[in-house]
Amino acid sequence: MPYVCADYSKYKFVNVCWNSENGIATVTLKRPPVNSLTAEFLRELSSLLLDLEKDETQGLIFTSEFDEKVFSAGLDFKELYRPSIDHAKEFMSLLHSFSFRLSCTAYPTVAVINGHAPAGGCIIPLCCEYRIGLNNFNIGLNELKFGILLPDWLSSLMIHTIGSRNAEQAILSGTLFSSEHALRIGLVDEIAPTKEVALEKATAFLNKAKIVNRSLRLDAKLHLRRPILQEFQKDIENELAKNVSLLMSDKVQQSLDAHIKILKEKRGN
Numbered sequence: 686m687p688y689v690c691a692d693y694s695k696y697k698f699v700n701v702c703w704n705s706e707n708g709i710a711t712v713t714l715k716r717p718p719v720n721s722l723t724a725e726f727l728r729e730l731s732s733l734l735l736d737l738e739k740d741e742t743q744g745l746i747f748t749s750e751f752d753e754k755v756f757s758a759g760l761d762f763k764e765l766y767r768p769s770i771d772h773a774k775e776f777m778s779l780l781h782s783f784s785f786r787l788s789c790t791a792y793p794t795v796a797v798i799n800g801h802a803p804a805g806g807c808i809i810p811l812c813c814e815y816r817i818g819l820n821n822f823n824i825g826l827n828e829l830k831f832g833i834l835l836p837d838w839l840s841s842l843m844i845h846t847i848g849s850r851n852a853e854q855a856i857l858s859g860t861l862f863s864s865e866h867a868l869r870i871g872l873v874d875e876i877a878p879t880k881e882v883a884l885e886k887a888t889a890f891l892n893k894a895k896i897v898n899r900s901l902r903l904d905a906k907l908h909l910r911r912p913i914l915q916e917f918q919k920d921i922e923n924e925l926a927k928n929v930s931l932l933m934s935d936k937v938q939q940s941l942d943a944h945i946k947i948l949k950e951k952r953g954n
């Protein structure tokens with residue numbers, strides 16, 4: 686059984702619960718109010734994956750503290766509104782490296798999606814091997830509606846998960862799917878009535894992975910995910926520069942401004 690070396694209490698935006706009997710780490714995202722992804726959060730998540738790898742985690746479950754409300758609201762609008770060029774570069778690089786790392790972990794991964802997961806909020810679930818949703822939430826890649834062209838690696842993750850035909854329709858229409866619809870197209874693998882049941886199902890999935898030799902399993906995973914991993918590794922400098930210039934463009938900045946205003950009006954402030 687793995688011996689836990691890392692100090693997981695150092696993390697600000699996640700709570701890590703280790704099960705010493707089965708070596709499964711349950712990671713609860715807890716960046717208030719909606720787990721939106723900032724550079725600091727992404728840096729923390731990347732470092733967490735390395736710690737889990739060193740501690741020979743047998744399986745990882747992601748879930749959210751903001752139960753029945755939001756899994757993750759995606760990229761942080763406020764941080765990405767009028768960023769400095771250096772910050773924009775750093776952010777895109779962190780998003781890319783974290784998503785890559787999560788897509789090829791040596792240990793199996795599950796997302797328990799206990800709330801909305803729009804746009805960038807769908808990235809963690811898509812990088813995981815298995816997705817369990819709760820009822821009454823929306824999930825999907827609706828970036829085109831913000832004037833954002835998806836990076837190739839993200840389209841590739843969606844294609845890998847729901848197939849090319851469904852991915853084409855989903856991405857081009859910018860649809861956010863209800864849980865039931867997400868189950869029909871394979872965007873989630875199961876629906877659970879409560880978070881507790883979802884966590885049991887996640888553990889059952891991870892336990893199944895244990896009967897396979899760990900290094901053989903990793904070889905197979907990397908082989909099966911090769912098309913995605915190739916997209917991550919293809920022409921990285923150029924891809925990051927493209928994303929930075931898209932983020933800095935007037936069109937995307939105006940769209941961010943409009944969305945920030947909509948959220949403010951919704952709260953009446």
Ligand SMILES: CC/C=C\C/C=C\C/C=C\CC/C=C/CC(=O)SCCNC(=O)CCNC(=O)[C@H](O)C(C)(C)COP(=O)(O)OP(=O)(O)OC[C@H]1O[C@@H](n2cnc3c(N)ncnc32)[C@H](O)[C@@H]1OP(=O)(O)O
Nearest residue numbers: 718719721758759760761762763801804805928932948952
């Ligand atoms: C932007 C990227 C630009 C260019 C990218 C270039 C290249 C491509 C690279 C990557 C591709 C991936 C791209 C992804 C784009 C995104 O992810 S953009 C974010 C998309 N997310 C959304 O549209 C969700 C918006 N939020 C909501 O719909 C609701 O807030 C939500 C359903 C999540 C929760 O609803 P509710 O419980 O009612 O809460 P409130 O709406 O009242 O919100 C509470 C507070 O949270 C703040 N907030 C909400 N979402 C965000 C966010 N994404 N970023 C920052 N802050 C957010 C909201 O303002 C409230 O704050 P307040 O309490 O008023 O201070």
